[in-house]
Amino acid sequence: MPAPLVNVPVHLITGFLGSGKSTLIHRLVEQKPADERWAVVINEFGQVGIDQAMFEARDDVVVKGLPGGCLCCQLAFVLQASLVNLLHRHRPDRLIIEPSGLGHPAGLLDVLRGEGFAGALTVQDIIAVLDPRRLDDPRAREHETFRDQLAMADGVALTMTDLATPTQREAARRWLAGLWPAKRWVAEAPHGELPLARLLESGRHAAETDGAGPPAHQAARQASASLVLDDLPDTFALPDPAPGRPVREEGASLGHVTLGWRWQADDVFDLDRLTILLGSLPAGLRVKGVFRSGDGWKLYNRAEGTVSLTGTAWRRDSRLELIGEAGALPDAEALEKALATCLVELECP
Numbered sequence: 001m002p003a004p005l006v007n008v009p010v011h012l013i014t015g016f017l018g019s020g021k022s023t024l025i026h027r028l029v030e031q032k033p034a035d036e037r038w039a040v041v042i043n044e045f046g047q048v049g050i051d052q053a054m055f056e057a058r059d060d061v062v063v064k065g066l067p068g069g070c071l072c073c074q075l076a077f078v079l080q081a082s083l084v085n086l087l088h089r090h091r092p093d094r095l096i097i098e099p100s101g102l103g104h105p106a107g108l109l110d111v112l113r114g115e116g117f118a119g120a121l122t123v124q125d126i127i128a129v130l131d132p133r134r135l136d137d138p139r140a141r142e143h144e145t146f147r148d149q150l151a152m153a154d155g156v157a158l159t160m161t162d163l164a165t166p167t168q169r170e171a172a173r174r175w176l177a178g179l180w181p182a183k184r185w186v187a188e189a190p191h192g193e194l195p196l197a198r199l200l201e202s203g204r205h206a207a208e209t210d211g212a213g214p215p216a217h218q219a220a221r222q223a224s225a226s227l228v229l230d231d232l233p234d235t236f237a238l239p240d241p242a243p244g245r246p247v248r249e250e251g252a253s254l255g256h257v258t259l260g261w262r263w264q265a266d267d268v269f270d271l272d273r274l275t276i277l278l279g280s281l282p283a284g285l286r287v288k289g290v291f292r293s294g295d296g297w298k299l300y301n302r303a304e305g306t307v308s309l310t311g312t313a314w315r316r317d318s319r320l321e322l323i324g325e326a327g328a329l330p331d332a333e334a335l336e337k338a339l340a341t342c343l344v345e346l347e348c349p
Helices: 021-030 076-090 105-112 132-136 138-142 144-151 166-177 215-224 271-279 332-340
Strands: 008-014 038-044 061-067 094-098 121-123 127-130 155-158 185-188 247-253 256-263 286-293 296-303 306-311 318-325
Touching (some): 021 038, 021 127, 105 121, 155 166, 247 332, 271 286
Parallel strands (some): 008 127, 155 185
């Protein structure tokens, strides 16, 4: 029988929607010490699950996707079962958890510090990811979860600094300096580039919490407690949709709504038509997807008005996810028909 795991370091990477959490984790994985085995748990608020497409399959990094709500409340009970499974099967040297952009760290800390993981896990520095440009929006500064994510963080990584002005970067540092408790560090991480030492040399997160979080999160957690959930389906192994007939998923919680689709891997998109259509969606939406196109497999990401289109090793299926405030999403039927016009006919061999 293998020896029990003892004090596996756990790193929480928090941050609001579109702040660049997955990109930062991807860059950290690229720096992983060769003698360590990592596990990465990615929680997405949407139902489909896109962010795991950023990670190539490899033996020394296990990626587990948990879509469909927040780990801190709706999926707290699922997380506990999933972590027990993951730790038992893969025995990682280090665990990285990315909560949803709407997730509150207090409920997640409750799970990690609970009796079930006593002695097995040690929560290290909580790292919050912040796009300095977001502070220009008064609604962000006043959003309770946004503020709490930063207040509970031990360190803050400033992302998108290549897109922010010097004035915005300096304003972010001044705003962070006014938070309590004081941050151990604030570092710029353009393109998600954060030195690995921020993980390897991090200390233990010592701040106490009441484990409650805002009322909306408390209510969502209480509602989920009555469900019988041992685990969520592995988003790497969902059944394939039929050709040309995508599976649609919708969800709503915490004042936000999601709309997503999955297409069979044989469905191919015209990249020009697709990017024009996605670019025409309302500006305030978070839009991300992975698509098979005539130009290869592409990862599409739109946040805070910035769009990126990069290659990806993902080959499982094509996926699209939209996230916005309640009432902000386009009509699902109309958009699905528009997306169908972006598919191309493949010539038979």
